[in-house]
Amino acid sequence: MSSLTHQPVLLAETLELLAPAPGDVVLDLTAGRGGHAAAVAQIVRGDAATPGHVVLFDLDAGNLAAAATRVRETGCAVTAVHDNFARVDRHLREQGRRADIVLADLGFASTQMDDPERGFSFQHDGPLDMRYDRGDTTTRGLASASAARLLATLTEAELADIVREYGEEPLARKIARKLVQARADGPIESTVRLAQLVVEAYGGRARASRVHPATRTFMALRIAVNEELSALRLLLDGIARAAERVDDGGWLRPGARVGIISFHSLEDRLVKRAFADIRARGLGTVLTRQPVTATAQEVQVNPRSRSAKLRAVRISGPGSPGTEAVRDDT
Secondary structure, eight states: OOGGGGSOTTHHHHHHHHOOOTTOEEEESSOTTSHHHHHHHHHHTBOSSSBOEEEEEOSOHHHHHHHHHHHHHTTOEEEEEOSOGGGHHHHHHHHTOOEEEEEEEOSOOHHHHHOGGGOOOSSSOOBSOOOSOOSOHHHHOSOOOOHHHHHHHSOHHHHHHHHHHHHOOTTHHHHHHHHHHHHTTSOOOBHHHHHHHHHHHHGGGGGGOSSOTTHHHHHHHHHHHTTHHHHHHHHHHHHHHHHHTTTTTOSEEEEEEEEEEEOSHHHHHHHHHHHHHHHHTTSEEESOSSOBOOOHHHHHHOGGGGGOEEEEEEEOOTTOOOOOOSOOOO
């Protein structure tokens, strides 16, 4: 895969909306390879009088180490946390830090897609893993079972629910039935085998599909394996609670900017509702009346950005008016 796919999506728009400044404390909750974090670190690193700090979270230990190195090379102080971002509040309390900027890019890194051993893609054969963190369960965060394990143990109804809800796949029942029938002859353990079974479930419809028939099923299993929506809900709840306590020692400072980039309608819906609730409760200002999306130029250079949606909110704490959006040109 081209190195172009490693570019951080919506970088210029993220910097504009989150407005990093020298001395800020920045949380990058999905560090990946450090593209966003390194760009922000260049701005916030400050000097001896106003030193900035970047705190990185990621479940992929290899990507986390690479991102920390990139940030360190900018001269900015960095702390790397190998954990699920759902536990951000605990880690910030332990570090004694309060954040000025919070960023979460909910897409997965292209290095994970490129590695056949990770099992995220059917472009090359590999084991059906799909876990972001394949290490000890005490550091993995919320998830524990590989995709192969889910395929081996879930009922037909449970598989259909996952593929339909997380993949928004109209043929979820047929696919689940096919997978359960196939596993009776032996475990489904490879990416190519799973993709073949989905194509067979599609039958003649496979030829008319605009995307590979297995695309939605792979996405659904990845979301289920890593419990991505559960983690996002916990994060959003944590942001709301921190917004309630900006004047009482919470992990967000007054005026903190929070930006979340989603790639799936289910994720975007959760973020939209959470930010609208923060606004309605007078805890902050929504900065994006509509989600910010990639320009045609960015999509041409980085096709991954096509489905990216950025929403942002400024936290002001209880009792603030926080009702007017400042960006409505998207």
